[in-house]
Amino acid sequence: MPDADTVTTEAPDSAVATEVRRRPALSPSRASDFKQCPLLYRFRAVDRLPEVPTKAQLRGTLVHSVLERLFALPAAERVPPRARELLGPAWTDLSAERPEWTALFDGERPEDHAEWLRSAEKLLDAYFELEDPRRLEPEACELHVEIELGSGVLLRGYIDRLDVAPTGEIRVVDYKTGAAPREIGEAKAMFQMKFYAVVLWRLRGIVPRQLKLMYLTDGQSLAYTPDEAELVRFERTLEAIWQAILKAGKTGDFRANPSKLCNWCDHQAHCPEYGGTPPEYPGWPEPDAGDETPLDRAD
Numbered sequence: 467m468p469d470a471d472t473v474t475t476e477a478p479d480s481a482v483a484t485e486v487r488r489r490p491a492l493s494p495s496r497a498s499d500f501k502q503c504p505l506l507y508r509f510r511a512v513d514r515l516p517e518v519p520t521k522a523q524l525r526g527t528l529v530h531s532v533l534e535r536l537f538a539l540p541a542a543e544r545v546p547p548r549a550r551e552l553l554g555p556a557w558t559d560l561s562a563e564r565p566e567w568t569a570l571f572d573g574e575r576p577e578d579h580a581e582w583l584r585s586a587e588k589l590l591d592a593y594f595e596l597e598d599p600r601r602l603e604p605e606a607c608e609l610h611v612e613i614e615l616g617s618g619v620l621l622r623g624y625i626d627r628l629d630v631a632p633t634g635e636i637r638v639v640d641y642k643t644g645a646a647p648r649e650i651g652e653a654k655a656m657f658q659m660k661f662y663a664v665v666l667w668r669l670r671g672i673v674p675r676q677l678k679l680m681y682l683t684d685g686q687s688l689a690y691t692p693d694e695a696e697l698v699r700f701e702r703t704l705e706a707i708w709q710a711i712l713k714a715g716k717t718g719d720f721r722a723n724p725s726k727l728c729n730w731c732d733h734q735a736h737c738p739e740y741g742g743t744p745p746e747y748p749g750w751p752e753p754d755a756g757d758e759t760p761l762d763r764a765d
């Protein structure tokens with residue numbers, strides 16, 4: 467079976483299938499990984515070590531799915547009771563796509579799973595306190611974006627929601643449901659938002675008017691207005707990160723960078739900072755680390 471980086475094609479007159487590797491790209495999550503800890507980037511993008519999601523991550527993924535479905539409804543139906551009704555079907559679909567996720571609930575009492583769903587309801591209730599979706603008509607939800615910079619770096623990612631005003635002004639909206647320390651979480655989130663701002667600016671020739679983070683755990687919003695000069699600088703930062711990734715990839719020198727975020731890392735058993743040993747370096751495979759997982763987007 468081809469891995470997630472390959473696409474199988476078959477010539478019309480041949481039964482022999484060929485695998486075409488997608489071109490490697492940089493996503494906000496993987497760029498943030500390398501910036502935080504090069505070894506974490508290696509574990510995720512090169513070694514592709516498995517990670518067990520938390521229930522909080524799954525809840526965030528579920529809430530994102532519900533909000534996407536909510537905006538697919540007629541405006542008048544975008545009300546809290548309807549959003550709650552979408553939770554069950556959304557989880558059924560997600561768990562069918564990723565049956566391994568249901569293992570987190572094996573052996574639990576039915577009431578425990580019901581409480582988990584109620585905690586997702588609370589996040590949805592917090593969303594409705596921040597804005598009224600009946601008054602919005604987003605251009606897109608879960609929008610896949612991709613652009614090649616002049617330097618040749620390919621950027622790729624998913625935007626939770628893109629609002630475009632009748633005057634053409636763009637707003638990028640991202641929902642946050644995680645529980646990382648606020649100062650760390652905000653820094654990572656703003657890095658992600660500037661990444662999307664660069665992509666949209668290069669795709670559309672318009673600097674987004676607003677980058678909006680919606681924190682559903684505590685019912686707060688954070689809005690930021692970038693300018694073109696800032697995006698030029700940030701674009702250079704992304705190019706520098708990619709060049710550093712390529713350099714580390716050729717030598718295998720992905721170093722650990724200990725921080726408070728180590729407490730949330732699944733890979734301490736392989737990390738030298740915790741007495742572990744990384745797997746043997748497989749060589750630089752030019753991984754397609756650009757596609758963010760649903761868990762990345764729900765962070």
